[in-house]
Amino acid sequence: MIMVLIKKELLTELRAKESFVTMAAFSMVIIVSFAFTFISPSGRFMEMAPGMFWIMVLFTSVLGLQRSFAYESEFDAFSAILSAPVDRGEIFLAKWISGSIVLTMVETIAIVPFILFLRIEIPANLLEGIGIIFLGNTAIMCLGSFLSGLAMRSRLSNVLVPILLFPLLSPVIIASVKSTTGWVRGLPIGVWETWVFILVSFIVIFGLLGYTLFAHITEE
Amino acid sequence: MNPFFSNRINLFWLATVFLLMVVNVINIIYNTPMVPDQEWAQKIFYVHVPSAWTGFLSYFIVMISGILFLIKKDQKWDRIGLAAAEIGTLFLALVLITGPIWAKPIWGRAWIWEPRLTTTLVLFLIYIGYFMMRSFSDYPERAARTAAVLGIIAFADIPIIVFSVKFWSPEIQSHPQVEMASQPPGILLPFIFSITCFSILYFLMLRYRVHVLKLQGR
Amino acid sequence: MLEIRNLKKSFFHQPVLDGISFSIQEGDSVSLTGPNGAGKTTLLKILSGITSKDSGEIMQSFKSFLYLGHAPGIYAGLSPVENINLIANLHHCALDSQRVDKAFSDFGLANHKYEASRVLSQGMLQRLKWMLASLMDWELLLFDEPYSALDEEGQSLAGTLFQSWKGERKTILFVDHNTERSQKLSSRQFILQGGLLEEDSVL
Numbered sequence: 001m002i003m004v005l006i007k008k009e010l011l012t013e014l015r016a017k018e019s020f021v022t023m024a025a026f027s028m029v030i031i032v033s034f035a036f037t038f039i040s041p042s043g044r045f046m047e048m049a050p051g052m053f054w055i056m057v058l059f060t061s062v063l064g065l066q067r068s069f070a071y072e073s074e075f076d077a078f079s080a081i082l083s084a085p086v087d088r089g090e091i092f093l094a095k096w097i098s099g100s101i102v103l104t105m106v107e108t109i110a111i112v113p114f115i116l117f118l119r120i121e122i123p124a125n126l127l128e129g130i131g132i133i134f135l136g137n138t139a140i141m142c143l144g145s146f147l148s149g150l151a152m153r154s155r156l157s158n159v160l161v162p163i164l165l166f167p168l169l170s171p172v173i174i175a176s177v178k179s180t181t182g183w184v185r186g187l188p189i190g191v192w193e194t195w196v197f198i199l200v201s202f203i204v205i206f207g208l209l210g211y212t213l214f215a216h217i218t219e220e
Numbered sequence: 221m222n223p224f225f226s227n228r229i230n231l232f233w234l235a236t237v238f239l240l241m242v243v244n245v246i247n248i249i250y251n252t253p254m255v256p257d258q259e260w261a262q263k264i265f266y267v268h269v270p271s272a273w274t275g276f277l278s279y280f281i282v283m284i285s286g287i288l289f290l291i292k293k294d295q296k297w298d299r300i301g302l303a304a305a306e307i308g309t310l311f312l313a314l315v316l317i318t319g320p321i322w323a324k325p326i327w328g329r330a331w332i333w334e335p336r337l338t339t340t341l342v343l344f345l346i347y348i349g350y351f352m353m354r355s356f357s358d359y360p361e362r363a364a365r366t367a368a369v370l371g372i373i374a375f376a377d378i379p380i381i382v383f384s385v386k387f388w389s390p391e392i393q394s395h396p397q398v399e400m401a402s403q404p405p406g407i408l409l410p411f412i413f414s415i416t417c418f419s420i421l422y423f424l425m426l427r428y429r430v431h432v433l434k435l436q437g438r
Numbered sequence: 439m440l441e442i443r444n445l446k447k448s449f450f451h452q453p454v455l456d457g458i459s460f461s462i463q464e465g466d467s468v469s470l471t472g473p474n475g476a477g478k479t480t481l482l483k484i485l486s487g488i489t490s491k492d493s494g495e496i497m498q499s500f501k502s503f504l505y506l507g508h509a510p511g512i513y514a515g516l517s518p519v520e521n522i523n524l525i526a527n528l529h530h531c532a533l534d535s536q537r538v539d540k541a542f543s544d545f546g547l548a549n550h551k552y553e554a555s556r557v558l559s560q561g562m563l564q565r566l567k568w569m570l571a572s573l574m575d576w577e578l579l580l581f582d583e584p585y586s587a588l589d590e591e592g593q594s595l596a597g598t599l600f601q602s603w604k605g606e607r608k609t610i611l612f613v614d615h616n617t618e619r620s621q622k623l624s625s626r627q628f629i630l631q632g633g634l635l636e637e638d639s640v641l
Contacts, residue, residue, distance in 0.1 A: 004527045008513070015554065016515040075555070075563075076509030080521075083486040083505035084528035146373075150366050154356045164349035164370070167342045168377050171384035178388070198384050209376055213369050216290050219490040220362065220483065293492070359449045361492065437451055 001086055005094030010101065012071050019067040019102050023060040027110035030056045035117055049120050050180035054136065054173060056110065061103055061140050062162045065148040068099060073152065078218075088215035095145040096138075096210070103137050123184045132183055135199040136176035142203055143168055146210040150217045175199045224431045233424050240417045247413065253406040261325045266411060268318040270418035271311045272340065276378075278308025278422065279343065283375035286368035298364040301371055302354070303429035307422065309347045315340050335386045342381050346374050439463055440485075440578065440609075445494035447480055454480050456633030457494070462626075464577075465607035467600075469620035472630035478613045479508060481630065482580045485611070500609065502529060503578040504571060508586075510563040514556040518547060518566055521555060522573065531574050538573065545569045545595065560587040568596050579603070581612040585619065 013019055034052050039045055045052075072078035081091060115122065123129060147165050151157035166173075175195040182192030189196075225231050248266045255262040281304040289297035319337045320330035331337075350370050357363030441461040447454050454477040462468055470478050483489040485496065486505035505511075512521040519538065526533045542548045545565045550558055558566070564587045571579060588596060600623055603610060614620040621627060627638040 001528070004524070008524050011520065012513055012515050071513060071515060074514045076507060076511055077513045079483075079486075079488050079505070079507050079509065080511045080513075080525055081528065082488045083503075083507075084525065085502070085530070086528055143373075150369060151353065153358050153362065154353060154366075155358065156352075156356045160349065160353055160356060163352060164346065167345040167349065168373065170342050171377070171380040174384045174388045194387055195384075198380065198387075202380055205376060205380070206373070209373060213290075213372065216365055217369050219365075220358075220488055360451065361448060365490070 002090045002094055005086070005090060006098050009068070009094055009098035013102055019064040020106060022067060023064045023106040024109050026063055027056050027060050027106060028113060030059060031110070031113050031117055039118065045118055046121060046184060049118060050177045050184055052118065053114065053180065054176045056114070057103070057107065057136065058140065058166070058173065060106060061144055062165065064099060064102055065144045065161060066158055068095065069148045069152045082218060088218050089211040091218065092145060092149065092210050092214035095149070096142050099141040099145050100137050103141060107133065124186060125183065128183050128189065132176065132179045135196065135203065136172065139172040139199050139202050140169060142206050142210060146206065146214065149214060153220060171198055172202055224428055230427070237421045237424050240420065244414050244417045247410050252410045258326060261322050264318050264322045266414045268315060268322065269411070270415045271314040271318065273415055274418050274422040275308045275311035275315055278304045278311060279375055282308065282371035286371035289364065289368040298368065299430050299433040301368060303426055303433060305347060305350060305371065307425050307429060309344065312340050312344045316344060333389050335382065335389065338385045339378070339381050343374065343378065350374065440498040440500065443495040445484065445496070446492045447484060448492055453633050458635045460628065460635055460637070462609060462611060464609055466626055467604055467610040467624045468626045468628055469624035470611060470613045470628045470630060471615065471617060471620060476630045477633065478630050479582055482582050482611070482613060483507070486580050500577040502576050503580060504529070504574055504576040505580045506567045506571060506582065508582045510555070512555050512566070515554055517552045518555055518558070519551050522570060525570060526574060529574060533573060541569050541573055561589055561592060564588050565592050568599060572599055577609060579608065579610045581610065583614065584612050585614060585616065
């Protein structure tokens with residue numbers, strides 16, 4: 001059943017391309033704004049690059065979540081899912097997984113101008129970096145999908161999601177930036193593994209909580 | 221007419237809390253020893269730490285009543301959760317005000333990212349979102365459910381926030397409050413007394429607020 | 439069998455359903471009428487699990503049900519055929535593609551099969567709901583205003599379908615504002631008013 005739901009999420013996104021296009025465009029805008037605010041035309045900015053990267057991811061993920069849940073509200077499509085014999089926890093998992101996939105796709109595109117415009121040196125050990133980004137994405141989308149479901153029937157849900165999400169994600173923001181910094185500086189993994197541990201525990205805790213509690217917030 | 225305080229037991233506790241608080245303040249001002257280097261600034265700890273304790277206790281109660289609300293679907297638990305959230309946020313605001321008052325003369329700066337204060341600030345922000353969620357919800361019965369879930373999520377986040385914030389700025393030392401236990405009894409006893417006063421005050425406030433919410437028909 | 443006992447639901451501390459009890463047997467076609475804001479839609483949404491109840495018991499022995507709400511209830515960005523397949527998958531229901539093709543032409547939607555559902559008119563979306571109901575296996579149908587926005591051709595299609603369901607002794611609970619029509623279609627009539635439900639036994 002979860003595969004049906006994930007397929008549905010990705011198909012809706014593939015047809016409309018709303019999340020993807022808005023997220024990709026928004027990341028470009030953020031990158032250029034970073035360049036104007038933090039960068040002198042001659043400098044290199046490796047020190048700030050991890051922070052800028054995760055701010056970009058955080059902001060674009062909120063846009064993606066908004067679109068993804070707007071699909072559910074239009075035509076009250078969500079009622080078709082809710083009235084079907086589908087486990088509510090699986091609805092959460094499908095949103096989480098598909099959201100992470102779309103976010104990763106956007107990052108794959110946005111990373112090119114990010115490296116190019118902000119003159120980033122590509123660090124060694126690409127696999128480590130991919131692992132960190134994967135964990136960060138998964139953690140952000142876990143709580144993001146949950147809170148979007150929580151807020152989807154409120155007025156001002158577009159505003160509520162970031163206001164609730166960002167402080168709740170503060171461990172993820174810190175851990176992602178710290179581990180990315182460790183990786184970019186080429187430090188051995190032992191130095192920054194605590195941060196990876198924080199990311200993993202966040203994913204486990206909120207993945208389980210989200211799966212169990214989603215049933216209580218989907219109903220009108 | 222105020223039915224809450226016309227109840228004799230409640231009236232007794234109101235008088236007791238009032239008396240205890242007066243004794244507490246006098247005790248803190250005149251009776252506690254001056255700590256070298258900190259002088260008067262240190263005395264704010266007799267308010268700061270009990271406020272933090274009641275604030276976090278309150279958020280713990282929000283979580284417990286959230287779980288009970290989801291299981292029993294009894295409005296009573298929603299009222300307790302909302303009251304605890306409100307009062308907890310009030311006490312954490314007190315923590316955020318008294319922290320910089322102490323830090324300014326001691327550390328020379330009103331705000332440094334001390335782990336426990338940072339955690340308090342993050343939680344305070346989460347609960348601002350909590351109240352916004354409650355008031356912007358489509359109807360109060362659903363708001364009760366989302367608030368219960370949010371209370372659980374917020375509390376589950378606390379240990380991760382504490383842990384990450386601590387490692388985020390390891391160079392910044394925590395306040396010396398952990399060592400409070402090893403302080404001479406001149407400090408420890410008034411401190412325990414103050415925490416007791418705050419706890420009794422807290423539970424009276426909670427009872428009163430739950431009562432008011434019930435009268436409002438929530 | 440569907441049995442409801444003392445079902446309650448409030449919005450803004452106002453009870454909309456104030457202790458409703460009824461039971462529906464297999465083969466019943468039940469119409470639900472009542473003034474605006476009486477809670478008809480809310481009742482259907484609670485029965486289908488979209489809205490939570492405050493208290494009360496819902497017991498049922500139907501293996502599967504289909505809920506068709508007032509809104510289209512499909513993904514606006516997906517085409518009608520994608521939506522039909524999705525909903526069938528969610529209900530663990532295997533659809534034969536030839537049957538689907540035939541249904542699309544029967545309901546006059548063959549030209550819009552692959553377009554985004556967003557471009558369909560209200561009437562077409564309503565036809566799509568009827569088509570969905572005709573394709574899927576269900577033992578209980580919960581249908582909110584089945585006749586809204588249908589043109590005459592659509593109404594006669596719907597009427598034929600409804601009669602065939604009655605012939606198969608399928609169980610249907612539907613909301614309709616047209617008293618005359620709902621009395622003709624249904625075997626039992628429920629009236630929801632002031633938070634309470636009564637069965638109209640005058641007939």
